Amino acid sequence: MNFGAIRAIFLYEMxxxxxxxxxxxxxPVISTSLYFVVFGAAIGSRIDEVEGVSYGAFIVPGxxxxxxxxxxxxxxxxxxxxxxxxxxxxxxxSAPVNFIEITIGYVGAAATKSxxxxxxxxxxxxxxxDLQIAHPVAMVAFLLLTxxxxxxxxxxxxxxxxxxxxxxxxxxxxxxxxxxxxGSFYSITMLPPAWxxxxxxxxxxYLISGFRWAFFGTADVPxxxxxxxxxVFTGLCLAAIWWIFKTGWRLRx
Amino acid sequence: xxxxxxxxxxxxxxxxxxxxxxxxxxxxxxGEIIALLGPNGAGKTTLISTICxxxxxxxxxxxxxxxxxxxxxxxARAQIGLVPQELNLEPFETPMRTTRFSRGLFGKPPNDAxxxxxxxxxxxxxxxxxxxxTLSGGMKxxxxxxxxxxxxxxxxxxxxxxxxxxVELRKEMWAVVDKLRANGTTIILTTHYIEEAEAIADRIxxxxxxxxxxVERKDELMRQMGQKVLRIELTAPIAEIPEALAxxxxxxxEDGCMLDYTYDVTGERTGITRLLGDLAGAGLKMRDLHTKxxxxxxxxxxxxxxxx
Numbered sequence: 001m002n003f004g005a006i007r008a009i010f011l012y013e014m015x016x017x018x019x020x021x022x023x024x025x026x027x028p029v030i031s032t033s034l035y036f037v038v039f040g041a042a043i044g045s046r047i048d049e050v051e052g053v054s055y056g057a058f059i060v061p062g063x064x065x066x067x068x069x070x071x072x073x074x075x076x077x078x079x080x081x082x083x084x085x086x087x088x089x090x091x092x093x094s095a096p097v098n099f100i101e102i103t104i105g106y107v108g109a110a111a112t113k114s115x116x117x118x119x120x121x122x123x124x125x126x127x128x129x130d131l132q133i134a135h136p137v138a139m140v141a142f143l144l145l146t147x148x149x150x151x152x153x154x155x156x157x158x159x160x161x162x163x164x165x166x167x168x169x170x171x172x173x174x175x176x177x178x179x180x181x182x183g184s185f186y187s188i189t190m191l192p193p194a195w196x197x198x199x200x201x202x203x204x205x206y207l208i209s210g211f212r213w214a215f216f217g218t219a220d221v222p223x224x225x226x227x228x229x230x231x232v233f234t235g236l237c238l239a240a241i242w243w244i245f246k247t248g249w250r251l252r253x
Numbered sequence: 254x255x256x257x258x259x260x261x262x263x264x265x266x267x268x269x270x271x272x273x274x275x276x277x278x279x280x281x282x283x284g285e286i287i288a289l290l291g292p293n294g295a296g297k298t299t300l301i302s303t304i305c306x307x308x309x310x311x312x313x314x315x316x317x318x319x320x321x322x323x324x325x326x327x328x329a330r331a332q333i334g335l336v337p338q339e340l341n342l343e344p345f346e347t348p349m350r351t352t353r354f355s356r357g358l359f360g361k362p363p364n365d366a367x368x369x370x371x372x373x374x375x376x377x378x379x380x381x382x383x384x385x386x387t388l389s390g391g392m393k394x395x396x397x398x399x400x401x402x403x404x405x406x407x408x409x410x411x412x413x414x415x416x417x418x419x420v421e422l423r424k425e426m427w428a429v430v431d432k433l434r435a436n437g438t439t440i441i442l443t444t445h446y447i448e449e450a451e452a453i454a455d456r457i458x459x460x461x462x463x464x465x466x467x468v469e470r471k472d473e474l475m476r477q478m479g480q481k482v483l484r485i486e487l488t489a490p491i492a493e494i495p496e497a498l499a500x501x502x503x504x505x506x507e508d509g510c511m512l513d514y515t516y517d518v519t520g521e522r523t524g525i526t527r528l529l530g531d532l533a534g535a536g537l538k539m540r541d542l543h544t545k546x547x548x549x550x551x552x553x554x555x556x557x558x559x560x561x
Binding site for chain 2: 012086
């Protein structure tokens, strides 16, 4: 194992994160605060409670998930797409590293960044609403798994993308709608019965439900299924990455 | 001494069916500078990329320092530094940061003192923390060389180091290559400038259409394949070549005062003595004589045309 290479990639990516601190950190915090103002204060004042939790607090897990998923995906996809775009990928291909090391470096950095952002949003939320965390260990586990699995997904997108439009395509067309429709701002029990069934095909539902359970002890779907869902998703991403590097798809002819 | 780089029966067929390398055999000795000379699209970059691991060989084997580049890729690649053809650098990085990253990628422990030394040696000592976007093309090329040297490789690949570079920068690059060689680094460079191969290489491999046409020591190549031209200046112009001299295949210059005789230095007889005798016999008076060795360019063009 070339730990030096993992360290080099990780530190290099983190350095980029800290160099562009404004866009990488402050913008998610501002947008989250805006969500609180709009959904928590403006709309939330007309909704008293959802499943026994004040609406302001109810949306916190969903908001964190929203940011963590989009940030993990975009950071990881950009991290690996940029060397491809600018041509410096030759270095990764000619260095004594294997795909596991490259993946750990990029995905590790992207997951770390999104974790930092997630924690900052959690802290920011603490200023707006009263928060209690019923199952802290499960909360951390769900958060970590989400950071890692969506960073893996982003990594795949970054390798697949042939231009900047494609890089934005999946996050914009797939992830954002799934997250919004995945119960970030509502409980799926609030939906008409037919839509409750449809929504069960949205994988994000399981993540948000599980994460919310860790906070408030109530869930839309059983926690065990949430855990299985995220594990399967992570496994699928890992399998895809293994296949990409094995065949050299989009990377090495 | 075993070759530091050994390429055996290497073929490379791209996914679109294009056969870029058709059975290449090449041995490179430690400490030498070898130039892969060939026209655009000859397969030079494919050959280098395949040795370095950027593309995978279709068949055949490559060893670097005795390690197979596919099965023992870590050991093999650890010994290779690659300077790509394009100026592939992140504009917002600095020479110091980017070389540090390269060294790390090769799993070497951090050593900023060494990296500073390399960059300074490449006349970038005052640009260590400058933004790469502010550097000139020549400086960027040297940053790429520093990156390739950051992990202390034994073999350095330079892909078209002076493509699109002005004369002064090219000379500067040659001086850099000379310095590297003095440090004992083996250098493999690709070029389509004959002048470059002639100026810095110990050996020259001519490659065209995915095949190595020949590998030869540069001086040997020029001696063996070289044709020389004997130019005879006459005291008075002549209208046409006298009948008695027809057999020599002479060519007459425009002003009628210049006769060119082409001969092969490897031939048993060059025919010079007889020619000079016949010239005197034909009543022509000579003012001056000089000989000219044909350049690599002429040899190269001859070879590539022959292969076509």
